[in-house]
Amino acid sequence: MPAKTRAFGTDAARNPLAPMEIVRREPGPTDVELEILFCGVCHSDIHQARNEWRNTVYPCVPGHEIVGKVTRVGARVGKVRVGDHAAVGCMVDSCRTCPSCQAGLEQYCHNWATFTYNSPDKHLGGHTFGGYSTQVVVDEAFTLRVPEGLDLAATAPLLCAGITTYSPLRHWKAGPGKKVGVVGLGGLGHLGVRFARAFGAHVVLFTTSESKVADGLRLGAHEVVVSRDKAAMARHAASCDLVLDCVSAQHDINEYLALVKLDGTLCLVGLPEHPLAVQPFSVVLPRRSLAGSGIGGIAETQEMLEFCARHGIVSDIELIPMRQVNEAWERMLRQDVRYRFVIDMASMRG
Ligand code: NAP
Ligand code: ZN
Numbered sequence: 001m002p003a004k005t006r007a008f009g010t011d012a013a014r015n016p017l018a019p020m021e022i023v024r025r026e027p028g029p030t031d032v033e034l035e036i037l038f039c040g041v042c043h044s045d046i047h048q049a050r051n052e053w054r055n056t057v058y059p060c061v062p063g064h065e066i067v068g069k070v071t072r073v074g075a076r077v078g079k080v081r082v083g084d085h086a087a088v089g090c091m092v093d094s095c096r097t098c099p100s101c102q103a104g105l106e107q108y109c110h111n112w113a114t115f116t117y118n119s120p121d122k123h124l125g126g127h128t129f130g131g132y133s134t135q136v137v138v139d140e141a142f143t144l145r146v147p148e149g150l151d152l153a154a155t156a157p158l159l160c161a162g163i164t165t166y167s168p169l170r171h172w173k174a175g176p177g178k179k180v181g182v183v184g185l186g187g188l189g190h191l192g193v194r195f196a197r198a199f200g201a202h203v204v205l206f207t208t209s210e211s212k213v214a215d216g217l218r219l220g221a222h223e224v225v226v227s228r229d230k231a232a233m234a235r236h237a238a239s240c241d242l243v244l245d246c247v248s249a250q251h252d253i254n255e256y257l258a259l260v261k262l263d264g265t266l267c268l269v270g271l272p273e274h275p276l277a278v279q280p281f282s283v284v285l286p287r288r289s290l291a292g293s294g295i296g297g298i299a300e301t302q303e304m305l306e307f308c309a310r311h312g313i314v315s316d317i318e319l320i321p322m323r324q325v326n327e328a329w330e331r332m333l334r335q336d337v338r339y340r341f342v343i344d345m346a347s348m349r350g
């Protein structure tokens with residue numbers, strides 16, 4: 001029997017989030033049912049719910065940074081047991097047969113991964129609903145084990161913000177002898193700073209917010225530059241091996257390309273609503289690469305969680321009840337988040 005589940009979502013781009021009821025499937029043989037304990041608030045939730053990427057299907061229930069407790073498992077599930085803590089990130093399925101899936105890069109599935117929300121639902125029809133809800137049913141292949149010792153609420157943001165910064169830093173080999181710039185100290189950026197520092201790189205944070213300088217240093221940046229300070233920006237010109245652009249809004253990407261050294265890379269992870277204009281000279285002289293990266297595969301996400309457990313890395317969070325989520329979104333849009341809102345799903349029960 002599909003189960004009615006309490007959720008928060010919206011039925012139009014202009015409307016705030018409000019309570020709604022959704023349906024979760026009865027767990028199949030390889031499915032895991034989770035009681036959701038915590039769900040992080042990602043800026044993608046805002047872009048998606050407000051149709052900024054022009055592909056939203058309504059009603060939209062966001063949320064893809066999910067940590068929960070296993071309440072039921074199908075007969076063939078071996079990864080987790082009832083009572084365990086488990087997590088779900090941005091994907092709940094993929095084709096599993098294409099070259100990307102075979103390589104553990106399910107996020108780049110040639111047939112499109114099934115994302116946690118706003119993707120066609122292979123089981124119930126309609127589309128998928130995310131973690132702003134009290135429970136979820138996910139195939140075990142797309143669930144993650146939560147290592148012992150991690151604070152559960154502060155772990156939730158690792159499922160998107162964490163893996164989205166971990167993966168490109170690994171891919172472009174951030175480490176000793178490398179200079180890494182991180183642009184934007186929000187949910188992604190603050191974990192990007194922590195990972196780049198833990199990997200042994202020289203880390204420079206570029207922020208528009210003077211009020212975040214001290215936090216940038218506390219989080220592990222060796223240097224913090226307020227991007228409005230043109231002289232300070234100029235001192236870092238053409239010096240970074242990798243710049244990770246975590247900005248959610250319109251910005252002049254050429255100012256950040258200028259930080260990249262010969263044969264270095266600017267990797268976009270931020271996904272602002274509108275196109276970014278690239279001045280060709282910004283990549284031509286000196287020869288630079290402009291790249292992008294999307295979340296990370298399931299195996300790499302598990303690896304990231306184990307890395308975090310070993311190195312004591314979690315997110316800085318502000319725990320909120322569900323009724324404050326609309327206000328939290330407005331604060332994120334004002335760059336007023338230190339550094340991830342996490343919804344306490346207990347506020348939806350009782
Ligand atoms: P967030 O917490 O709201 O942080 C965004 C940060 O961007 C802000 O804190 C701010 O940092 C900076 N910023 C905002 N407006 C700016 C502007 N006009 N100019 C320069 N900097 C500005 O957002 P998030 O959750 O980290 O997400 C960041 C972006 O990544 C979003 O677009 C999201 O959709 C995207 N994303 C992509 C993936 C992927 O797979 N590629 C995964 C998750 C999220 P300062 O105050 O320090 O300047
Ligand atoms: Zn996200």
Ligand code: ZN
Pocket residue numbers: 094095096097098099100101102106108109110111112
């Ligand atoms: Zn595939």
